[in-house]
Amino acid sequence: MADKSSSNAYWKANIRTIQISLVIWFIVSFGFGILLRPMLAGIKIGGTDLGFWFAQQGSILVFLVLIFTYAWRMNKLDREHGVEE
Amino acid sequence: MDQFTLNLLVVGATFVLYIGIAIWARAGSTSEFYAAGRGVHPVVNGMATGADWMSAASFISMAGLIAFGGYDTSTYLMGWTGGYVLLAMLLAPYLRKFGKFTVPEFIGDRFYSQTARTVAVICLIVASITYVIGQMTGVGVAFSRFLEVDNTTGLFIGAAIVFLYAVLGGMKGITYTQVAQYVVLIIAYTIPAIFISLQLTGNPIPGLGLFSNDVNTGAPILSTLNDTVEALGFASYTGQHDTTLNMFLFTMTLMIGTAGLPHVIVRFFTVPKVADARSSAGWALVFIALLYLTAPAVGAMARLNLVSTFYPNGVNEPAVEMTAIENDQNLAWVRNWAQTGLLSFDDKNGDGRIEYNASDANELTVNRDIITLANPEIANLPGWVIALVAAGGLAAALSTAAGLLMAISSAVSHDLIKSQINPGISEKGELLAARISMAVAIVVATYLGLNPPGFAAQTVALAFGLAASSIFPALMMGIFTKRINNTGAVAGMLTGLATTLIYIFLHKGWFFIPDTNTFTDANPMILSIKSTSFGVIGAVLNFIVAYVVSNATKETPEDIQELVESIRVPKGAGAAVDH
Numbered sequence: 001m002a003d004k005s006s007s008n009a010y011w012k013a014n015i016r017t018i019q020i021s022l023v024i025w026f027i028v029s030f031g032f033g034i035l036l037r038p039m040l041a042g043i044k045i046g047g048t049d050l051g052f053w054f055a056q057q058g059s060i061l062v063f064l065v066l067i068f069t070y071a072w073r074m075n076k077l078d079r080e081h082g083v084e085e
Numbered sequence: 086m087d088q089f090t091l092n093l094l095v096v097g098a099t100f101v102l103y104i105g106i107a108i109w110a111r112a113g114s115t116s117e118f119y120a121a122g123r124g125v126h127p128v129v130n131g132m133a134t135g136a137d138w139m140s141a142a143s144f145i146s147m148a149g150l151i152a153f154g155g156y157d158t159s160t161y162l163m164g165w166t167g168g169y170v171l172l173a174m175l176l177a178p179y180l181r182k183f184g185k186f187t188v189p190e191f192i193g194d195r196f197y198s199q200t201a202r203t204v205a206v207i208c209l210i211v212a213s214i215t216y217v218i219g220q221m222t223g224v225g226v227a228f229s230r231f232l233e234v235d236n237t238t239g240l241f242i243g244a245a246i247v248f249l250y251a252v253l254g255g256m257k258g259i260t261y262t263q264v265a266q267y268v269v270l271i272i273a274y275t276i277p278a279i280f281i282s283l284q285l286t287g288n289p290i291p292g293l294g295l296f297s298n299d300v301n302t303g304a305p306i307l308s309t310l311n312d313t314v315e316a317l318g319f320a321s322y323t324g325q326h327d328t329t330l331n332m333f334l335f336t337m338t339l340m341i342g343t344a345g346l347p348h349v350i351v352r353f354f355t356v357p358k359v360a361d362a363r364s365s366a367g368w369a370l371v372f373i374a375l376l377y378l379t380a381p382a383v384g385a386m387a388r389l390n391l392v393s394t395f396y397p398n399g400v401n402e403p404a405v406e407m408t409a410i411e412n413d414q415n416l417a418w419v420r421n422w423a424q425t426g427l428l429s430f431d432d433k434n435g436d437g438r439i440e441y442n443a444s445d446a447n448e449l450t451v452n453r454d455i456i457t458l459a460n461p462e463i464a465n466l467p468g469w470v471i472a473l474v475a476a477g478g479l480a481a482a483l484s485t486a487a488g489l490l491m492a493i494s495s496a497v498s499h500d501l502i503k504s505q506i507n508p509g510i511s512e513k514g515e516l517l518a519a520r521i522s523m524a525v526a527i528v529v530a531t532y533l534g535l536n537p538p539g540f541a542a543q544t545v546a547l548a549f550g551l552a553a554s555s556i557f558p559a560l561m562m563g564i565f566t567k568r569i570n571n572t573g574a575v576a577g578m579l580t581g582l583a584t585t586l587i588y589i590f591l592h593k594g595w596f597f598i599p600d601t602n603t604f605t606d607a608n609p610m611i612l613s614i615k616s617t618s619f620g621v622i623g624a625v626l627n628f629i630v631a632y633v634v635s636n637a638t639k640e641t642p643e644d645i646q647e648l649v650e651s652i653r654v655p656k657g658a659g660a661a662v663d664h
Binding site for chain 1: 156159162163166167169170173174175178292295296297304305306307308309311323325329332333336337358359360363364366367370371374377378381650653654655656657658
């Protein structure tokens with residue numbers, strides 16, 4: 001195992017990445033798709049509004065981007081902190 | 086060739102393919118039986134996870150629920166995809182680093198307690214059996230239609246095939262079979278959707294067709310759909326009719342349930358490296374999204390086609406004539422589905438027509454679970470497309486049922502019998518115990534599936550609530566805090582499982598036995614929280630109880646704190662070790 005301070009810093013950076021990702025995850029699904037839908041009702045798209053699109057498709061597309069970004073960023077962090085396999 | 090023969094041929098051909106692969110990759114050792122020897126590439130693993138994940142609920146049931154529920158059912162779409170973000174970030178890489186075979190094994194080791202392991206086994210079995218009931222419902226619908234028998238007979242035939250199928254192979258057989266099943270199911274789902282999207286909107290990509298203009302009215306297809314259903318007295322398609330509270334809780338329940346379902350989590354034990362566990366979750370979601378981005382289009386377009394079948398000249402003109410339903414070749418699907426008992430019509434007012442609307446004078450009842458399977462027939466697509474959809478639905482149900490039965494059987498044979506009851510059991514004995522527990526699980530699920538607590542996707546949603554309330558919090562706390570100890574984890578899991586299970590039984594009947602419920606989902610016990618949405622509340626109770634109890638009891642021992650440190654970094658992850 002890597003030395004303690006290095007792995008602490010690694011873990012903190014990981015937690016921070018997760019926090020940012022989950023904020024975006026929440027905003028696109030629970031936010032745009034449900035809670036904020038009335039506020040977005042003015043933005044029309046294909047016979048309905050932006051909130052409907054986020055609820056049925058947009059959030060899924062953002063989830064995909066989030067996971068691959070996380071995987072890419074963590075691979076980088078793994079190397080930076082010397083904890084890769 | 087008639088439709089029945091064509092169905093048999095196509096479904097038969099896909100079965101030969103799956104069984105062939107299962108025999109070719111037959112499990113030899115226990116390690117291969119559970120985790121495919123850990124040699125599975127992330128893309129292959131992602132595809133197999135996709136097949137594992139997309140069950141009868143996604144394939145057969147979900148688009149039907151969307152067709153009738155409109156915007157409110159977006160919860161299924163977000164809930165069953167958003168959980169992968171949680172899996173990729175909160176669980177998969179660390180559990181892969183931990184490097185054992187099953188979810189209860191992790192819980193037992195991290196909380197240094199056989200009791201915790203046993204409680205995890207119980208949680209896993211309760212959630213998985215509920216999930217299998219939903220699959221049985223879907224299998225019953227699919228078999229009853231394509232063998233042209235009533236729904237109950239279809240269910241029994243389906244159960245027998247699931248049994249043969251799951252008992253034959255282990256995880257390795259299942260991994261490669263599931264890749265084949267993914268290919269069959271995604272083709273079967275997409276082809277009719279493309280045809281229908283072209284017919285209605287001229288756009289070959291269904292997900293884009295949903296937001297395009299209707300070729301007949303020139304208006305956006307969703308506006309046309311709103312006008313059509315509202316003219317018949319139904320609630321608007323794009324409007325919100327469920328409460329915001331229930332939608333929020335339900336979506337969250339499905340998301341954290343996704344990250345707590347053992348048959349999905351074990352998939353991430355089978356990749357070679359920790360980094361692969363992260364990208365595997367992404368690949369799984371890519372393959373899942375192909376279906377999930379299409380599903381809302383399938384739902385909306387099926388609803389539109391269903392209405393135009395019964396109102397061929399528009400909703401303001403008289404409905405379809407009874408004689409047409411009895412004789413017209415294009416309406417053969419109505420007669421065929423009536424045979425299964427899942428669709429029924431009755432000319433109550435004796436006007437020689439079948440009216441479909443939201444009033445008491447409605448003369449047509451359609452089970453929502455038939456929509457996806459009937460969709461190509463409703464749109465008058467060629468016979469081979471109809472047969473292909475039947476094969477796809479069965480692939481979805483079989484692959485998931487097999488994955489769940491694997492999870493149940495490994496929990497019983499590996500976590501219960503080998504580790505606690507009889508540690509000296511031979512490898513052969515362990516495999517036998519695994520197969521017997523699969524058989525018992527199928528019998529129980531089939532029996533309960535005779536009176537399912539809801540449509541396939543709703544039953545499956547209950548399983549997610551159970552996993553969300555019990556397993557997800559335990560795993561997450563096990564990784565992200567060192568403070569939670571054995572007593573806290575056990576108390577938390579029991580609280581989450583018990584509260585959620587009781588809330589479900591109060592609304593759906595005790596052990597899903599009809600008429601033993603005190604409340605209904607239309608008029609729930611607490612605010613507007615339906616039984617399917619309670620899982621997240623169970624999870625919160627789980628977290629609170631675990632935290633309070635852990636703080637009142639002894640601190641986690643030093644070696645366990647070190648274990649937590651070590652699973653947080655990828656370095657040093659070797660192949661998994663059996664004990």
